[in-house]
Amino acid sequence: QQQVKQSPQSLIVQKGGIPIINCAYENTAFDYFPWYQQFPGKGPALLIAIRPDVSEKKEGRFTISFNKSAKQFSLHIMDSQPGDSATYFCAASIPNSGYALNFGKGTSLLVTP
Amino acid sequence: DAGITQSPRHKVTETGTPVTLRCHQTENHRYMYWYRQDPGHGLRLIHYSYGVKDTDKGEVSDGYSVSRSKTEDFLLTLESATSSQTSVYFCAISERGRGEKLFFGSGTQLSVL
Numbered sequence: 001q002q003q004v005k006q007s008p009q010s011l012i013v014q015k016g017g018i019p020i021i022n023c024a025y026e027n028t029a030f031d032y033f034p035w036y037q038q039f040p041g042k043g044p045a046l047l048i049a050i051r052p053d054v055s056e057k058k059e060g061r062f063t064i065s066f067n068k069s070a071k072q073f074s075l076h077i078m079d080s081q082p083g084d085s086a087t088y089f090c091a092a093s094i095p096n097s098g099y100a101l102n103f104g105k106g107t108s109l110l111v112t113p
Numbered sequence: 114d115a116g117i118t119q120s121p122r123h124k125v126t127e128t129g130t131p132v133t134l135r136c137h138q139t140e141n142h143r144y145m146y147w148y149r150q151d152p153g154h155g156l157r158l159i160h161y162s163y164g165v166k167d168t169d170k171g172e173v174s175d176g177y178s179v180s181r182s183k184t185e186d187f188l189l190t191l192e193s194a195t196s197s198q199t200s201v202y203f204c205a206i207s208e209r210g211r212g213e214k215l216f217f218g219s220g221t222q223l224s225v226l
Contacts, residue, residue: 034213041219045217046215093213100161101156103155105155
């Protein structure tokens, strides 16, 4: 069963817009929440990550918002560009499983010029 | 791609044949993972390794086995390939575990006819 639920499945925004991708989880043992970006034909690449002791983290145009009580976290992309068009995956890891990541199903983002 | 090489990059095989995919790293990272990626399912963990000869199952391990006889090599074997194993397979490595900073290879596209 999918331990991390991601929405929406796809998203189209205009250049300069702020796409928001949401993820929800149930397992409170998760202690690390990364986002990965994947371009066609490539492997996923780490974009940004957060731990549950903070509510927000920014790196450049990318921001993670984390709501521990609601067990939700989201990715915001400020001033989105056509080059941001990619598939984005949220994930979460559990300490007692080899720290393997549980991934959401992914969001396909298209930023139009 | 962070010193990760997956081979082969593409393979077509027939149902019932054994198939071995190879992941080779030059980073000397302790943790290695095999994921499969399918439309609508995102990335799902098959097996992982936390050291030489130390491996464990992921959420979709049925029909797969792995071996790690050296730090740098992690092999994934489909014992008797089925059409449901047609997928893109990604290897990932991590230095510290804890789900942190997984680096992914470029993937192997496997088609089972």
